[in-house]
Amino acid sequence: MQKPIQKIFFGCPGTGKSHKISNDIDGGIVKTELKIDKNIHPENLIKTVFHPEYTYGDFMGKLMPQTKSNGDVYYEFYEGHFLKALAEAYKNIIAAKEGEIPQNVALVIDEINRGNSSAIFGTVFQLLDRIENGNDKGWSAYGINISDLEFRKLVELIGFEPDEKYFKYKYPGEKSSKPEYLKIYSEDKGDFLHHYKAIFSRIKIEVKNNKAVGSSIRIPYNLSIFGTMNTSDNSIYFMDNAFKRRWEWEYVDWNEDNDEKLNDVILEGYGNGDLKWKDLVKQFNDFIKDNHNSVRSGRIEDMQIGYRFINTGKVTEDQIKNKLMFFIWDSVFNRDKKPLRVLLGKNDKELVTFGDFIKSHKEFVEELLKY
Secondary structure (H helix, E strand, C coil), rough: CCCCCCCEECCCCCHHHHHHHCCCCCCCCCHHCCCCCCCHHHHEEEEECCCCCCCCCHCCEEEEEEEECCCEEEEEECCCCCHHHHHHHHHHHCCCCCCCCCCCEEEEEECEEEECHHHHHHHHHHCCCCCCCCCCCCCCCECCCCCCCHHHHHHHHEEEEEECCCCEEEEECCCCCCCEEEECCCCCHHHHHHHHHHHHHHCCCCCCCCCCCCCCCCCCCEEEEEEEEHHCCCCCCCCCCHEEEEEEEEEHHHCCCHHHHHHCCCCCCCCCCCCEEEHHHHHHHHHHHHHHHHHHCCCCHHHHHHHHHHHCCCCCCHHHHHHHHHHHHHCCCCCCCHHHHHHHCCCCCCCCCCCHHHCCCHHHHHHHCCC
């Protein structure tokens, strides 16, 4: 790989954005471009989902209280998803033999705008600027300092393990259940990590007095970061232009999914079992486009759906009524029901509540397919 991928995939609900990145069948981009095989090295793929309660501590790491058998409480630092991915990328660089290309690592953040990205990334935001050319291509252009707690956990994740008061280092190479350890005998135990400065220099970290000094961490060239977001959710948390600028963006259109298995998904309970979910999705989206003046906020792409909006082997009546029809009633035409009344041939007294609407679910499917 020439450079890491740092990209956000966006589009309407059900377009298979996560599937495009790391689906379980062929691995998506993670397997085809990054050559990460989840069956052999699952540790090289780290996934998380942002949500309103997700914090910087969940992303980087935080202290958590634990209770001993005697009832005493103590605190332990647990790594977050980003720190875990960073450590794995560092570890792969250190473990690669001279002339070898280190294994890639992917951090996948689903629903990236459903959490407060500015607060979650915090100072990590500075690391998203990558160097485009030169010997340091792919590395962060700028480093950031991290706390001693974060550094100690990072060092431990890389392969250094606590040994009484100090650390010992699991010798780089093949990951094994019986690792060998590199032992340093020195009178200067107060600066134990200094003896591994050659190892740390490979990941651009300078250590002194068992601490990182200077701009202590950078994202390396073998760590790619992906995000996904629904366009209909882009107002949940505002993403400022400075944050957006640091990503590549790719729009995933609803009709780009060419999976042949979609041709076998039928509408159970409608017609003679020969009606296709794929055809209904196309007509549904055409109907919304033609009635864009009635769509809430006028955001047409936000209100269309992808083939995986209902992602099952067959689509049932309950799924049509409780998911598809509720979506078009509550989200698409929540303020103006005229397009639905016209489609079903109902007047404003016959179609007032959602209960009225789902009673006509068969007519809704039939009229859409004829639309």
